[in-house]
Amino acid sequence: LPELNAALDQIAAAHGVTPTGIAVAWIARHPARIQTVLGTTSPARVREAVAGAGVTLSREEWYQLFRAAGHVVP
Numbered sequence: 001l002p003e004l005n006a007a008l009d010q011i012a013a014a015h016g017v018t019p020t021g022i023a024v025a026w027i028a029r030h031p032a033r034i035q036t037v038l039g040t041t042s043p044a045r046v047r048e049a050v051a052g053a054g055v056t057l058s059r060e061e062w063y064q065l066f067r068a069a070g071h072v073v074p
Contacts (some may be wrong), residue, residue, distance in 0.1 A: 021052025
């Protein structure tokens with residue numbers, strides 16, 4: 001999903017983290033209160049995810065990613 005990757009890159013740059021970190025921040029703000037499960041043993045990827053846990057996405061950023069993933073907001 002090129003549009004999603006571009007949105008992840010843009011938001012990650014604005015917050016000074018990686019796209020992985022922004023994915024973690026998105027999950028943390030999900031209204032269903034889902035939990036992040038890392039499927040990695042790479043210390044670098046774990047650090048990226050932890051950095052994202054400290055990011056609070058705005059509502060606009062959260063929905064920007066939601067829409068970029070192909071979902072329609074009513």
